[in-house]
Amino acid sequence: MRKILIVGAGQSGLQLALGLQSQGYEVTLMSNRTADEIRSGRIMSTQCMFHTALQHERDLGINFWESQAPRIEGLGVSVAAPDSTRPIDWVGTLDGYAQSVDQRVKMAGWMETFAQRGGQLVIHGAAVSDLDFFSRTYDLVMVSAGKGELVSMFGRDASRSPYDAPQRALAVAYVHGMGPRPEHPDYDAVRCNLVPGVGELFVMPTLTTTGRADILFWEGIPGGPLDAFQGIKDPAEHLSLTLELMERFTPWEYARATKVELTDGSGTLAGRYAPTVRNPIGRLPGGGLVLGVADVVVANDPITGQGSNSASKCAAAYLSSITEHGDRPFDEAWMQSTFDRYWDTAQHVTKWTNAMLGVPPEHVLNLIGAAGGLQPVADRFANGFNNPADFENFFYDPALTDAYLTEVSSASGASGSSVPE
Ligand SMILES: Cc1cc2nc3c(=O)[nH]c(=O)nc-3n(C[C@H](O)[C@H](O)[C@H](O)COP(=O)(O)OP(=O)(O)OC[C@H]3O[C@@H](n4cnc5c(N)ncnc54)[C@H](O)[C@@H]3O)c2cc1C
Secondary structure (H helix, E strand, C coil), rough: CCCCEEEEHHHHHHHHHHHHHHHCCCEEECCCCCCCHCCCCCCCCEEEEEEHHHHHHHHHCCCCCCCCCCCCEEEEECCCCCCCCCCCEEEEEEEEEECCCCEHHHHHHHHHHHHHHCCEEECCCCCCHHHHHHHCCEEEEECCCCHHHHHHHCCCCCHHHCCCCCCEEEEEEEECCCCCCCCCCCCHHHHHHHECCEEEEEEEEECCCEEEEEEEEEEECCCCCCCCCCCCCCHHHHHHHHHHHHHHHHHHHHHHCCEECCCCCCCCEEEEECCCECCEEEEEECCCEECCCCCCCCCCHHHHHHHHHHHHHHHHHHHHHHHHHHCCCCCHHHHHHHHHHHHHHHHHHHHHHHHHHHHCCCHHHHHHHCCCCHHHHHHHHHHHCHHHHHHCCCHCCCHHHHHHHHHHHHHHHCCCCCCCC
């Protein structure tokens, strides 16, 4: 059977490895950390995944935590005013629920499954020189090493990368003890709190190493008041700054966070990166070619919570391309067409995410405002997180937004709220 090397054991690398393994491929997976190191290490993401991405996991039978992880039924948007009130506040209902399973739980578990099923797991931080050697001994080498140093093999695609610097400073804390939104006590939702000119606070439930928890995730415009976490090493200090900023900018979220404590000593994360699309094919010094996967080739800012979703979609698309290719060589043309297939989806994620990082134009503000009074608009916006291609139909072009809002307003007599009162 064909021999495939996958470098990097995150969402995309492990999903691909398990998928190929189940179809009889001889897969080697290279990871720079053991399962135990991942499980006891620092949090890596907020990893909220929507229906389509979760379905790819179900299709492979690797949705091991589905019954334990909270079901996220909705996605809400609140906009803060300068006086810290929230003039806009709505929640849209997701057609299929979303879930967040701490990557420490999922990647460690998947890695152990891969090894138990007979996969060859190599614990080694791969360097370009290693790949040069392996590209001669494997039929295909794929690099799914996230935003690490191996991305240097893949040239930046300037035409698809409008930003050359980070657009947000990221600060995440996993906590126990978060109360529900009082208006929806039994309803789990991702809460997107937009603070114009300052940044965003995302709050969402997750399943972590210690059970159910909630995530507090600040995205701060660089240089602004939320860009204050760099250099903080003490997790307790990180949490108290998170809460202080919540009290100042989003007091309605702070009100339910007064009793929180960190899930564990590694439950905080801070950092930033520039959103970047890269050329999908890496050329090794010895002439071999490697194919980039997920974040290696398309790394978007997490403001829209898409990276893990995209990693799942990328792994599913690559898996189909590999199996459909039979015994033919995995040459440059195949690599390019395999990436292009993924880009069909990823281009919409990239366009929408980059748009959300900018100052929203008036028609987008109108759309977000209108969703407060028109439940179908709130629902459609929420479901765009599952299928960002739909934003083409009503988000970017002011004329399409106006037409859509007019259509929904005239039909609004017929629409009821789908959100629990
Ligand atoms: C703060 C934050 C919040 C986020 N929130 C969300 C969200 O809510 N929803 C969402 O969908 N996405 C979210 N994302 C994005 C998401 O986490 C990533 O896009 C996703 O994990 C990418 O998957 P991947 O497989 O490409 O890479 P990764 O998950 O990064 O996996 C790469 C793996 O490769 C390993 N590795 C690196 N270098 C080497 C090497 N040289 N040799 C061997 N192994 C190596 C790494 O240790 C890692 O295990 C968030 C990201 C951040 C930073």
